[in-house]
Amino acid sequence: MASLDDKTIEKLEKKAKKQSPWSIARRKLLKNKLAIISLSFLILVTVLAYLAPFIAPYDPNFVDIMNRNNPPGDGYLLGTDNAGRDILTLLLYGARTSLTIGFICMFAVVGIAIVIGSISGFYGGWVDAVLMRFTDFVMNFPFLVFIIVLASIFREAGIGALIVVISILSWTGAARVVRSKTLAEKENEYVMAAVSIGGTPFKVIRKHLLPNVMTTIIVQATLLLAVMIVIETALSFIGFGVPSGTPSWGNMMSEARNPNVIRTQWWIWIPPALAITFTILSINFIGEGIKDAFNPKSLK
């Protein structure tokens, strides 16, 4: 009997060990069909985007002068644009540009938000007051207007400058969220214990506070990725984003600023339009799935 009891206890212990917050969240997420379909879609788009040089039917700079504005069909699966470039090829290379910029901006923004938010929340007092007034100040800019004006000033500087401009204006909301979470988490006894045994502020923030704020940061990051992709495509669409020679979803759509293209050459702008919309939609669903998965109150 004793051995049986031990086995049962062991089993129970194993089961209990599996129930970390992360594994509970993972299980909940896997059960969420919409989120999993969206995640698969996003992964598929990302893989296709980065495999573009191998799977694209043409070179992105290849111009077929004889076949400009071809509707979908012969030789060109999705047709050609005004310059005679293959739409499918541009779509694949465009995905690479748009997703890369989206991801880099997202990481930059989350990085700034973590630094400002956690320092502000951990120290409190005048540090918090100064940093939050600064955040309020940046928040009061008309976001899109400033991005457009700045992007037009640094137009010649290329994609790097674009990423910097987008990132330095987008971190305020996320920083506020990180701050309020840190502020709440700081009140717990384990933080006091960590400080009292001589943990340096940097170590306490990194080892104790950040892991507990992480779930919030992940949800924020997902939503930010969607926002960043929208900003890049919108900027490129009106001509202040990615340099016009580089294929990107926004650049492909900028041809649709001509009403004639909207009316008669739908194959030029509808593919990137659908690509953008479905990518954002899937990111939003993933974000909601993650939020639900980490929420102990949700039973899904």
Added chain:
Amino acid sequence: MLLYSLRRILIMFPILIMISVVVFALALAMPGDALSGQIDPQNANPEYIEEMREQLGLNDPVHVQYGRWMAGVVQWDFGRSTVHKMGVTDLIGERLPNTILLSVMSLIITYVLAFIMGRYAGRHPYTIGDYSIQGINYLMLAIPSFVAALFAIFIFSFQFGLFPSSGSVGSGVTPGTLDFWISKLHHTFLPALVLGALTTASYTQFLRNDIIESSQKDYVRTARAKGTPENEIYNKHILRNSIIPIVTLFGFDIASIIGGAVIVETVFSYRGIGELLISSIERRDSAVVIAITLMLSIATLVGNLLADLLYGVIDPRIRVE
């Protein structure tokens, strides 16, 4: 409340000054002469440029230039537009009514649609109607405004011919007549709808969830128990409570409309402030760009102030600091 409002309004002034400094720095970084718009950007002769710079005081120390610019700004003098050959203030005055019409119409459409859809979905949750509204919501939240604008033009203007695809008023109508106003509203409807799509979706979602949550509360059960008709419960008891939070977001709506209008006006070639901003950047008409940037910054600031004040009205806890 009075003390809270005064404090909030006083905080605005230092922020206003800091914003003006940032905008001034942008002006210095812009091509041409963004402060007065006197240098012709087409003329690249270095002697001409140097002479004009000296004459306009662009070689003065930065703080002197800032002071001179601010003195102009408080007197509504933003210099001249090199492209349109007129004062920037007059130029903006010409375009501003269009943008205001667009914003007001967009807000009205947003509130009406969100009210109808949110009320229906909240009262009939987990039905086909609710799921369809939710589906539309998710799509509206995901689709970027310029993509939505293109689809709206493609479907409503070109396929069905219901609305004009561009411009802010038809040609050949005399200003002031009834036809003029009808044509104006007709041109404004589609951009206003697109501009309000995102807010409509989030308000619908909010109203739906709030109505569902409220319908479980004690005061609703009490109302039911004393025999209040179901219609009256939803219209009087629940809806009144659910609408209040949305009203407080009015200030933030102003801020989000400002950003959205720039893109939407550009796609529809709608002759408003946003379209003027983009076309002025493209034509290097820097004085106009700086004037609009400053104006939209102030409008955003006022929008955020309004949001804070409305919050204070609704939630007394916020007033205490």
